[in-house]
Amino acid sequence: MTGIGPVPWPPAPIGTERLVLRESQAGDRATFIELLASPEVHTYLGGPRPRDELQRDMPEVPARWPGSFVVELDGAMIGQILLRKATEHRRPAAVGKADLGYLFLLRAWGFGYATEACGAVLDWFDGVLPGEPVVLATQTANAGSMRLAAKLGFTEVERFQAWGAEQWLGLRSPVMPSQ
Helix, strand or coil: EEECCCCCCCCCCCCCCCCEEEECCCHHHHHHHHHHHHCCCCCCCCCCCHHHHHHHHHCCCCCCCEEEEEEEECCCEEEEEEEEECCCCCCCCCCEEEEEEEEEEEHCCCCCCHHHHHHHHHHHHHHHHHHHCCCEEECCCHHHHHHHHHHHEEEEEEEEEECCEEEEEEEEEECCCCC
């Protein structure tokens, strides 16, 4: 995956009703480690990474690249939204399109934060790169992500087998600039 294209980065923080989406900071490192080491968060993502490996290898300011947003609630990081160009490693239908991904701490599940944060990032993306399509891939067994994809307006492009499970690839049609 690569950055999301010719977009000035970082953008100003994006505020929603309850959340702030911003660039990562050094104070987010412990939460990134918690996210990446969580068996629950990584149930459908190939499993968690070892905490000691993350402690050793994670930079002081993690995930600081174009398209990586920290999701903050009441001043604390609760998740991450990723919006990056899909490369040749993805399905052919996805290559060259922006690919939406997200991770949220287990304690943040079930409150609508993912819908709110992903919706805000997609609105921002539509403003900076109007007319660009976005894809989202998830395991079909991940009921929460399948519901989120539908809420965000993604429609099925294909299903395929990868990593020992059925995967779903959805497309969100581009929002065209108003005339």
